[in-house]
Amino acid sequence: QNSQKRPNSTPETPRPKRSLSSRSPYALFSPNSFSPSVTPSQKYSARSSRGEVVASFGSIQGPSWSGHGGRGCTLGLFDSSPENNLTKAYKFMFQKALDVREAFLWRIEELGDALKSHHHLEDFTSVSLPAQEPVTVLGQIGCDANGKLNAKSVVLEGDREHSSGGQIPLDLSELREYSLFPGQVVALEGTNSSGRRMVVSKLYEV
Secondary structure (H helix, E strand, O other), X not given: OOOOOOOOOOOOOOOOOOOOOOOOHHHHOOHHXXXXXXXXXXXXXXXXXXXXXXXXXXXXXXXXXXXXXXXXXXXXOOOOOHHHOOOOOOOOOOOOHHHHHHHHHHHHHHHHHHHHHHHOOOOOOOOOOOEEEEEEEEEEEEEOOOOOOOOOOEEEEEOHHHHOOOEEEEXXXXXXXXXXXXXXXXXXXXXXXOOOOEEEEEEEOO
């Protein structure tokens, strides 16, 4: 009994593609079959109904706006210091990694000062320094995984002045309630007996 061999399909001898028949599901559910009588839309620049109101909801009760005239408007730089002005072509979102890191660290320091004055905190401690007694540290919330932030993946990325940018995992089991998100700048009070994990007892938010 001769068995019919299936034709080989290789990059050198590809199988011939079957043409789509009228019974093919691709033909049945194509844009052509659903909207056979659609006329091509006009170009956006050639539209004739510019400014026309096509739908409204409720009655318009706003005041009418009109200019008084007679008074001109002059423009000025928001920050006139020359070191903060652009002097050459600048591409948005093409910042250097060091510049982005500097902005993040400056933000942590600025919000850290606000936290210290608002909650009357003592000086901050390094996140990597082992401590048997409760200490207060400053940093921003991060995630040690690529997934969503959860109670087991929370880390604290310390500030530059006290922690040199180091990070430490957080144990949040002693907190009654908390709400955190990646990038959030917080001050924490807790114990770090081993220097490898901080057990948080208090959370100070901005």
